[in-house]
Amino acid sequence: MKTIFLVLFCTLFLVGCFGKSAQKNLEKEPSIRVCLTQAVNKENTIETTGEYTILNHDGSLVQEGKKLEPARLMGKEGGIWLNGKKYLTERLEIKNQGNALIQVNGIPYRGDILCLMDGSRFLLVNVLSIENYISSVIGSEMLLSWPESTLEAQAIIARSFAYHEKANQKKTFFDVYDSTASQAYKGASKENEKSQAIVRKTRGMILLYQNRLFKTFFHSTCGGHTANAHNVFDYYDISPLSGRECPFCKTSPHYSWAYTVDPEILTNFLKDRKIPPPFQGISIEKTDKAKRVLSLKAFFGNSQTCSIKASDLRHDLGANKLKSTLFTMESRPEGIVFEGKGWGHGVGLCQYGAKTMGEKGHSSLEILTFYYPSSQVYRLWK
DSSP states (O other): OOOOOOOOBOOSOOOOOSSSOOOOOOSSOOEEEEEEEEESSOOEEEEESSOEEEEETTSOEEEEESOOOOEEEEEETTEEEETTEEEOOSEEEEEEOTTOOEEETTEEESSEEEEEEETTEEEEEEEEEHHHHHHHHHHHHSOTTSOHHHHHHHHHHHHHHHHHHHHHTOSSSOSEESSTTTOOOOGGGGOOHHHHHHHHHTTTEEEEETTEEOOOOEESBOSSBOBOHHHHHOOOOOGGGSOOBOOSOTTSTTSEEEEEEOHHHHHHHHHHTTOOSOEEEEEEEEEOTTOOEEEEEEEETTTEEEEEEHHHHHHHHOTTTSOOSOEEEEEETTEEEEEEEOBSOOBSEEHHHHHHHHHTTOOHHHHHHHHSTTOEEEEOOO
16 A cells, blocks of 8 residues: 655744734644533532642642542632632642543543633643644544555645644644534544554644635545535635545445434524524535535525525535535425435535555545645645
């Protein structure tokens, strides 16, 4: 199997993140801040497997010990509660010593945990090295039994996605979520020796387009054609995210599907958008070149119509039910039947397609250049 990478050892500075200019030192491995929860008045449990310290917002010592036994942790306006004791602070930092892990609600994490009050929200944020983070993302996003070249490609785009979000700094207290709102991350529970070896092999490697960072979207199954990021997310219309035919994901369990919706559910969907009854029907209005639905036309009232984004309908009906916007629809006695292909937004790398490419002997570079045309792999730190 070919494992050749196009790797440029950069000593330059990157300028620009597609919409925001930034200069980054490219020689030191960065950390990443992952939001684990945004609960209000919800009790969490936290413990450590080894030595720890807890610091206040000013760096002063709150507590230390050989091991933190399961403790109750909650944030309320005006303070943070630990085992029933209130600390008049908006920030506590739980720091690991050595190779200890911190368990939050039963899930083990490397690195440190920040406990933050942000108005009425209580945030738990995992701060760790980006390479340790990627080791978990690989296992959280894919089965580690998948081909190595597929996992290598996933590692590179996961690192690229995280680094892009960090560089753009759109959030004050964290860089990414631990869910598919960013990319799945389940801490050290999803690591093993294979994922760690993949991370070492691809260390520091990210995708760039014209020497700039871009958002390396990915999804489960494209259904035969990936989508243009500009149509789906109103993102930049660039070559790596323009969409292309994909013949590789036909073995995915999500390649084709059907979902029947009661007309009353669609009526409620329209009511929520201030569209008055009676509801007359709905049809596909606009599609992209891959036949992915961009908008639908709703008929209501006295011969009135309006346009609805297909992504809004999918969000409301449930992304696990209306699995993609690559669908046709038909009114039947049992309801409105959606028949579709693929699972996910369809932009960027198709994970099941990448799996098949790996099984066919394609290298990670070949997988990446197929799904992100005109992109290049760079190593930003050693």
